[in-house]
Amino acid sequence: MYKLMIVEDEPLIRMGLQKYLDWKDLGFQEIVEAENGAEGVDIALKEKPDLIITDIRMPLMDGLEMIGSLRHKLPETLFVIWTGYNEFEYAQEAIRLGNVSAYLLKPLQYEESLKTIQDCVKKLESKREQEHLASAMQHNLVENIQLKRSHFVKQLLEDGEAYSDSRHLAALIGVETANLLMQPFVLSYVPETVPSPQSRTWWRQNAEKLLASMLQQFIPSMERQLLFSYISHNKMYAFTILVEENTPLILSPGMRREAESFLRNVAAGRSIQLYLGQGTATSDIKTLASLLQQAENSLFARFSGDGQHMYELQAAAADPMRSVLMQLGDKDKMQLLSCLEHGDMKQLQLLMRRLAQDLKSKAGHIPMEQSLGFIQEVIATAIRYAGKHGINIEEMYHQRLLYFRFVDDFDSMPVMFDWLTDWMMQLRSDAGQAAKSDGSLDTAVFEQIEAYILQHIDQEITLQMVADRFFYNPSYLSRLFKIKLNKNYMTFVTEIRIAYAKRCLVQSKVPMTDVAQMCGYASYKHFVKTFRKLTDMTPSDYRKQMGMMD
Incomplete structure (x- = not known):
């Protein structure tokens, strides 16, 4: 949409011009006015109109002077002169010099006036298209340069x-x-x-x-x-x-x-x-x-x-602790394995918290490689337990765990070790389930996932988020849904959301738009469509059927 400015010293003529054509239909959403050239300069610089229609003879400053003042300051604005026959030569000269795009002759002829303005609109549209094209080309050029610079850093690191x-x-x-x-x-x-x-x-x-x-x-x-x-x-x-x-x-x-x-x-x-x-x-x-x-x-x-x-990174100072080798002792390894074997999760938590505090107290004194080596020993001990119980670590669990990418997700040693403890508890649970069946996880894991989804039912919950929470490899988890439940993850989540929606519709008189949001649907229309697909009725019909509406 465009903005029009009319500069004319006669109020009745300004009003008449505003009503003479259907400006909204022509694409002009806003019209501003000025009663002389001097006022026109001030208002134009403030409003930046796309098209200015101006009379020539006006007090204080005439139309041609105003155009001369604005032409270089508003290069994208088009100017149309509103002129009588006795001023026609001025208008033609202004057009020849490039200051003016067109003119309207007094008295106005509707068809000619309409065509003149339509031609101006076409010029404005063409200018905008060129601006958009130039902007897109500049954006692509900048993006291309940024991609090349990003690739340079990537290759430099690799x-x-x-x-x-x-x-x-x-x-x-x-x-x-x-x-x-x-x-x-x-x-x-x-x-x-x-x-x-x-x-x-x-x-x-x-x-x-x-x-x-x-x-x-x-x-x-x-x-x-x-x-x-x-x-x-x-x-x-x-x-x-x-x-x-x-x-x-x-x-x-x-x-x-x-x-x-x-x-x-x-x-x-x-x-x-x-x-x-x-x-x-x-x-x-x-x-x-x-x-x-x-x-x-x-x-x-x-x-x-x-x-x-x-x-x-500070230069290594004379710190006696830097010569201390940080290793996971045999006694701690045996205790960790014992906790996993016997399912003593309380002792496992106490052990891991002590190890975290030991490592935290030395983190600022020993080389980073030693700290990472210590964490690796802890994980390797748990992997020994997994191997003994037939758990395929590389297939089942997330690569961020196996390749130490999880370290980037933490800024606290105790919190990171609590996370590792949770993984070991999950490992213990998975090993127990595998022992009861054919070596693969039992469907009990889906009960844990359902509980997690219900805790975050009003949010977007991706497969990646669930995999992160339960330490699984996303590909493994996706296959597990297909093999054990014969459905994909999205179907699993949708069924949980709609089941929860049913409970909300029956147990309260909360507006249905609010129920949609409570169940994680940003779009009420999408909620109704999904609800109908799974239940063969709308949420409103379901609530009526359950006797919750008058």
Whole structure:
């Protein structure tokens, strides 16, 4: 829709022009007025109309002067002169000079006037199409450049040697890379609960913007700097090129406090935490991959519980604890296996909490690799139990558990060990069920899944979320639904939602639109359609049948 402006010193003529044509039908949603050229300039700059119809002779400033003042300030606006025969030569000259698109002759002839305005509308439509095309092309160009930069970081991480040629980087930034400093960062997103699809989407869409916004506070010319980034799961690997300031970005204590505050404020209310690791700046691209790894490793310090959100990998100090080898003792291994064998979950919880506290107390003193090695020993002990009881760990359980990706989901050692304890309890349950049947899980697991879905019935609950909650490989869980229940996961969830809806419809007089939302349906129309598909009646008919409506 377009905006029209009429500039005319006679009020009755302005009113007549507004009613002369069906402006809404022509595509004009709003009409503004001015009674002379001077007022027309002020109003036009404020309202930015798409089309201006103006008289020529007016007090204070005539129409041609007004057009001359506005032409370069409003290059997308079309101008139409409203003129008499004695001013016709002025109008033709204005059109010839390119200031005016068309003219309307007094007295108006309806058909001619309508055609003139329709021609103007076609020009406006053509301009908008060109603008949209140019915008789309620019967007695609920017996206293409961003994809290439993201691919560069990905390849750098996967094969630093192959991408250590500075010519790759020079081609992406358009300047020589000599004497340029590259400042590496890793931004980490840690969910406080099982992350929802919306939370993951928010992270992927906003991670780069967040880092760029934060860096702008510390690098005055950041809007002209180049940021390369690549997102992998819960981490974004990035580096910025300090084109103008050829010095490393060293944050003062005050700047660090601002950065910490920024990260906390962004995370507030989102059930997440954000952590930033900063690596050492370098002018040698051959070292960039290892420095990104350095920035990533610095994030492990969050497990020390110091409350910080920004880290740098510090040089190893003379700490006597660094020489202490952190290993899971034989006694603890035997106790862990005994707890699993006998189903002593209380003792298992106590053991795991003690191990978590031991590791937390040393996390800031021993190398990260030692901490991860200790966690690996704990998991390996549980895998021994699984193997003894015929549980195929790689097929059944989630890869994030087997390949240590779960570490990125936590910022507290006790919470992470509680999560591992829950997995071991699930492992014990799965082993018990497998022993009772043919070696595969019994249908009892679906009762646990149903209980979980009912706890979150008003939310979107994906197969991935359920798999994460019960530690299963999503592919394995999907096959399990087919084999054991002869239905897919979505059918399973839908049946639970509609069964819950039936109870809500019978047990209360809550409006049916509210029942739909209570059962996880954002669209009432979709709720009714699904309810009818499963019950052969609408929710309203069901409530009547059950005697809940007058």
